[in-house]
Amino acid sequence: MSPTARVERDPVVNIVGLSKTFGTHRVLDNVGMTIHAGEVHGLLGENGSGKSTLIKVLAGFHEPDPGSSLQVRGRDIALPISAGGFRELGISFVHQDLALVPDLSVVENLRVGQVVAGSSPWISWRRERDYAKDLFATYGIDIDPAEPVSALSATEKALLALMRAVDELDDRRTLLVLDEPTVFLPREGTDLLFSVVRNIIADRKAAVLFVSHDLDEVLTHTDRVTILRDGKPQGTHSTSSLDTESLIELIVGSAVADERHNAPRDFNGVAALARVRELSCDRVNSVDLSVHPGEIVGITGIAGSGYDDVLPALYGASRADGGELSVGEHTLALVSVSPIESLEAGVVYIPPDRKVEGSAPELSVADNVTLPVLSRLVRPRHLKTVAMRIAETCDVRPRDPSATYGSLSGGNQQKALFGKWLQLDPRLILLAEPTQGVDVGARARIFELLRATADGGAAIMVASSDYEQLAVLCDRVLVMANGDIVTELTGSDIAKRTISDTVLSSTREVVNV
Numbered sequence: 246m247s248p249t250a251r252v253e254r255d256p257v258v259n260i261v262g263l264s265k266t267f268g269t270h271r272v273l274d275n276v277g278m279t280i281h282a283g284e285v286h287g288l289l290g291e292n293g294s295g296k297s298t299l300i301k302v303l304a305g306f307h308e309p310d311p312g313s314s315l316q317v318r319g320r321d322i323a324l325p326i327s328a329g330g331f332r333e334l335g336i337s338f339v340h341q342d343l344a345l346v347p348d349l350s351v352v353e354n355l356r357v358g359q360v361v362a363g364s365s366p367w368i369s370w371r372r373e374r375d376y377a378k379d380l381f382a383t384y385g386i387d388i389d390p391a392e393p394v395s396a397l398s399a400t401e402k403a404l405l406a407l408m409r410a411v412d413e414l415d416d417r418r419t420l421l422v423l424d425e426p427t428v429f430l431p432r433e434g435t436d437l438l439f440s441v442v443r444n445i446i447a448d449r450k451a452a453v454l455f456v457s458h459d460l461d462e463v464l465t466h467t468d469r470v471t472i473l474r475d476g477k478p479q480g481t482h483s484t485s486s487l488d489t490e491s492l493i494e495l496i497v498g499s500a501v502a503d504e505r506h507n508a509p510r511d512f513n514g515v516a517a518l519a520r521v522r523e524l525s526c527d528r529v530n531s532v533d534l535s536v537h538p539g540e541i542v543g544i545t546g547i548a549g550s551g552y553d554d555v556l557p558a559l560y561g562a563s564r565a566d567g568g569e570l571s572v573g574e575h576t577l578a579l580v581s582v583s584p585i586e587s588l589e590a591g592v593v594y595i596p597p598d599r600k601v602e603g604s605a606p607e608l609s610v611a612d613n614v615t616l617p618v619l620s621r622l623v624r625p626r627h628l629k630t631v632a633m634r635i636a637e638t639c640d641v642r643p644r645d646p647s648a649t650y651g652s653l654s655g656g657n658q659q660k661a662l663f664g665k666w667l668q669l670d671p672r673l674i675l676l677a678e679p680t681q682g683v684d685v686g687a688r689a690r691i692f693e694l695l696r697a698t699a700d701g702g703a704a705i706m707v708a709s710s711d712y713e714q715l716a717v718l719c720d721r722v723l724v725m726a727n728g729d730i731v732t733e734l735t736g737s738d739i740a741k742r743t744i745s746d747t748v749l750s751s752t753r754e755v756v757n758v
C-alpha cells in the first residue's frame with residue numbers, strides 16, 4: 246500500500262532540543278522532530294548518526310542532556326523517562342531482533358507479559374488463543390496462535406512482534422517505533438508488514454517511527470522523514486518531495502559515487518575455483534553450481550525458494566543431506582562438514598544475523614576482529630595494530646580498537662566483522678545479505694572491498710533478496726524456485742528489473758507446473 250498523500254497536522258510526539266553526550270562525544274546535538282498522528286515517519290542517517298540513541302531516550306534507557314524536552318500529545322514529559330514509563334506514554338518498540346522466544350508458542354509470546362501483569366492467578370490459554378485469533382483477524386493476519394514461534398517464517402515473526410507491540414498499548418496507542426525490523430525480511434514480507442502498519446494507523450490515532458537504511462523501502466513506505474547527520478538534525482522532509490539521489494545527499498552530505506561497477510564479466514573458459522555438486526538440504530534439491538576466481542555470483546529467489554539455505558549448508562553452519570564442495574584441492578563432504586574444516590579449506594561464511602551469530606559484544610573491537618588470528622598473533626600490541634588496519638580498511642567508526650564492540654553502532658559492528666573475515670584471505674567467501682543494516686556510504690565501501698577481494702582471486706557468493714545490490718555487485722545471478730536453480734542471468738540481464746521479473750516469473754512457472 247502506498248503512503249498516504251497528506252497527513253493532517255496532529256502532533257502526537259514532539260522532540261525539542263534533544264542532546265546526548267557520552268563522555269566527551271556528543272552523539273545527539275539539539276535534535277528536533279515532530280511526529281503526526283496517522284503518519285509513517287522515517288528516521289534516517291548513516292551508521293553512528295544517533296538514531297538508536299534517540300530511540301533509547303524514548304525508551305527511558307538513556308538520560309538525555311539537560312535542556313532536552315519532549316511532549317506527548319501536547320503534554321510536557323519529565324526526562325529521563327522512567328523505566329517502563331514509555332508504556333504509559335503509549336509508546337512501544339519493535340526492535341531488529343524482534344525479542345521473541347522461539348520455543349514458546351505464538352500466543353505465549355503475544356500475551357505472556359499482559360497475562361502475568363493481570364490480576365487473575367489462572368490463565369485460560371484457550372481464551373488467550375481466541376483473543377489472539379481475533380486480534381490477528383482485525384489486521385488480516387493468518388497465523389496459528391498455537392504454533393511455536395520457531396516454526397514461523399521471518400515475515401510471520403515480524404508480524405507477531407508488531408502485533409505484540411500493538412496489543413501492549415491497546416487504547417493508549419501513540420507511537421510505534423519500528424527499529425529496523427525489516428532487515429531480515431524478503432521484499433514481499435516488508436510490503437505485507439507495511440500494509441498491516443497502515444491498517445494500524447488508519448484511524449489516525451497513532452503514528453509510526455520507522456528506522457531503515459533501505460532507501461527504496463523508505464521512499465515506498467514513509468510519509469515524511471527526519472534525517473540525522475553526525476547527531477545533528479538535517480530537517481524533516483515530505484517523502485514525496487524526495488528521490489534516491491536527494492535522500493542520499495541529505496544523509497551523507499554529498500553525492501555518493503555511483504555504485505554501478507563495470508559491466509558483469511564473463512568467465513567462460515576460466516577454470517572454476519569452487520564447485521558444488523548435488524547439494525541437498527532442507528529446502529534445496531540436488532543443486533550444482535560453480536564459481537570462478539575473481540567472480541561474484543548472486544543467488545536469489547522468493548522466501549522459501551531455498552536460496553537462503555545454500556550458503557550455510559556449504560559452510561557447515563546448517564545441516565546438508567548430501568553433496569560435495571570442492572575448493573581448489575580441498576573436497577568437503579557437505580553432510581558432515583564443520584565450520585572449522587571449511588575455514589581450513591579457505592571458505593568463510595558471513596551470516597545475515599551478524600549481531601547474534603558473529604560477535605561477542607562485551608569484548609573490545611580489537612578482540613572481536615582479531616579472533617580468527619589469535620592463534621597466530623599473541624602480543625596485544627599486534628592485535629591493536631591489526632584491529633586498527635581493519636578499522637581503516639573497512640571504515641569502522643570510531644577508530645578505537647579498545648572500545649567495547651557493543652558500543653559501536655549496528656552498521657559499524659557489521660563493517661568490523663566484515664574486516665575480520667576478509668583478513669584471512671579466504672578463497673571462497675559466502676555472504677548472506679552483506680549490506681543489511683549498513684548505511685548508503687558504507688554500502689558503497691563494502692561493494693568496493695568485495696570487488697577488490699574478488700580481483701585478488703577470491704570466489705564470492707552472495708545470497709540476497711536485494712535485487713539492486715545483486716545488480717551492482719554480481720557477474721552472474723542464479724535464481725532459485727522451489728529448491729532448484731531455475732535461471733542463470735548474465736551480461737546485460739544483470740539489472741535490478743530483470744532480476745526481479747525473473748524471480749517472479751520463475752516462481753509463477755514453478756507454481757503452475
Ligand SMILES: Nc1ncnc2c1ncn2[C@@H]1O[C@H](COP(=O)(O)OP(=O)(O)OP(=O)(O)O)[C@@H](O)[C@H]1O
Pocket residue numbers: 267272290291292293294295296297298299642643652653654655656657682684
Ligand atoms: N553506550 C554508549 N557508550 C558510548 N558511545 C555510545 C554508546 N551508545 C552509542 N554510542 C555511540 O553513539 C554514536 C551513535 O550511535 P547509534 O547507535 O545511536 O547510531 P545509529 O545511527 O543507530 O547507527 P546504526 O545505523 O549503525 O545502527 C556512535 O558513535 C556510537 O559509537
